[in-house]
Amino acid sequence: MLEPAQENPFPDSHVLGEGPEPHPQLQPVLGLIGRWHGQGSGEYPTLEHGFRYEQEITFSHDGRPFLCYESRAWLIDESGVALRPAGREAGWWRILPDASIEVTLAHPTGIVETYVGHASGTEIEMATETVALTPRAKQVTGMRRRYALQDGELTIVQEMAAVGQPMQHHLQARLRPRKG
Numbered sequence: 001m002l003e004p005a006q007e008n009p010f011p012d013s014h015v016l017g018e019g020p021e022p023h024p025q026l027q028p029v030l031g032l033i034g035r036w037h038g039q040g041s042g043e044y045p046t047l048e049h050g051f052r053y054e055q056e057i058t059f060s061h062d063g064r065p066f067l068c069y070e071s072r073a074w075l076i077d078e079s080g081v082a083l084r085p086a087g088r089e090a091g092w093w094r095i096l097p098d099a100s101i102e103v104t105l106a107h108p109t110g111i112v113e114t115y116v117g118h119a120s121g122t123e124i125e126m127a128t129e130t131v132a133l134t135p136r137a138k139q140v141t142g143m144r145r146r147y148a149l150q151d152g153e154l155t156i157v158q159e160m161a162a163v164g165q166p167m168q169h170h171l172q173a174r175l176r177p178r179k180g
Contacts, residue, residue: 012060012068020063028099028119029067031149032059039076040156040173046163052076053086055173057154059093067093069105095119101126110137115145122149139163152176 013019014034022030036057043050055073062068070090075083091105103115103126111133117126124147131140142161147154158171 010062012062014058014060020061022061023063023065023095025065025095025097026061026067029059029093029095029101029124031122032067032124032147032154033061034059035178036154036175037178038154038173038175039080040073040171042171044160044162044170045165045168052078053173054080054082055087055175056178057175065095067095069093069103110134111140113140113143115143117145123147142167 011019016022016030016033022033026033036059037055039052039054041050041052053073053075055071057069057071060068069092071088072085073087075086077083087107089105089107091103094102096102099119101115101117101119101124103113103117105113105115107113111131113131114129115126116129117124125145127144128142131142133139140160140162144159144167146157154175156171156173156175157169159167160170161167
């Protein structure tokens with residue numbers, strides 16, 4: 001007979017001051033830890049129209065020098081009514097002693113990206129090092145992301161090179177902390 005499973009003794013925390021102490025290497029990205037929610041807009045030359053979306057992001061840690069990252073988005077109409085699920089991704093942000101960052105992200109659409117970047121002050125910039133695709137995934141060849149913390153808001157700007165198009169603006173969102 002199996003013993004009852006014990007509760008995870010090393011849970012992630014998305015609230016500073018609760019759970020494990022953040023690893024000292026997380027210092028450059030401590031402001032990201034938490035749950036974020038907000039709205040954004042997107043466009044791309046292959047789309048007939050631009051679009052609006054809402055997004056939730058969670059950054060958590062377990063005391064080691066990396067962040068667990070999860071993002072979910074859904075399309076909204078002009079009045080903010082939810083239309084359908086949109087982008088979703090999950091992965092890990094590894095913070096190195098010199099504040100450089102290595103990121104791995106996986107998407108349910110068959111795309112896996114690795115990024116390299118750097119945290120400096122209230123900004124983080126990163127670009128893809130590699131993009132791996134399953135046989136039927138959209139042909140994405142590169143991404144760039146910029147995260148900026150200012151006045152309690154997280155701004156995210158994303159550029160993309162895909163389906164024969166060069167690197168160019170794709171998404172921009174403003175998120176605020178969400179309690180709980």
